[in-house]
Amino acid sequence: MQRSGIRDSEVWSQGDAEAAERYIAPKYKIFHDPGDPWEGRELDLTAYKARVRTLRAAFPDQHFDIQRLFADGDAVVVTWLWSATHQGELPGFAATQKRIFMSGATAYFFEGDRLAGHWQITDRLGVYQQLQAAKSAA
Structure with missing residues (x-):
């Protein structure tokens, strides 16, 4: 299970969306992810x-x-640091x-050996503040 949570981070880091077919369940639920347009969707x-x-x-x-990484039953919790260069359009920000x-x-939930959903807490406000500061400086 822990490896699948790590692989999900690797897909996001490497951008290999097709790799999701190897470890994502046919239905993936985003239970909680405030500010994410996919929150609450399957x-x-x-x-x-x-x-x-x-x-x-x-x-x-x-x-x-x-x-x-922390494992408990059918869930793995991953704490992480994220970094990226804002190179493409994001709603409200060129x-x-x-x-x-x-x-x-992120708490990942499993069905067998496949990721079936997550519950996530992030500092999205901090991201928007960083983007706004860059926008104001331009």
């Missing part, structure tokens, strides 16, 4: 891959640095070319 594999591509279009060099940083924690 995604099939096509929608999951589209989500990866959409977010990587704004931040193509994004990288997750995993800090800690590309700023600014390096952005964020921290967060």
Whole structure:
């Protein structure tokens, strides 16, 4: 299970949306992820891959640095640090070319050996503040 949580971070870091077919369940639920337009939705594999591509279009060099992993039953919690250069459009923000940083924690839920959903807390406000500062400086 822990390896699947790490692989999800690697897909996001490397942008290999097609790799999701190897470890994402046919239905993936985003239970809690405030500020994420997909929050509360159940995604099939096509929608999951589209989500990866959409977010990587704004931040193509994004990288997750995993800090800690905790396993409990059918869940793995990952704490992480994220960094990326804002190179593509994000709603409300044209590309700023600014390096952005964020921290967060994600609880991944499993069905067998496949990821079936997550519950996530991130510092999205901090990201928007960094983007706004870059926008104001331009």
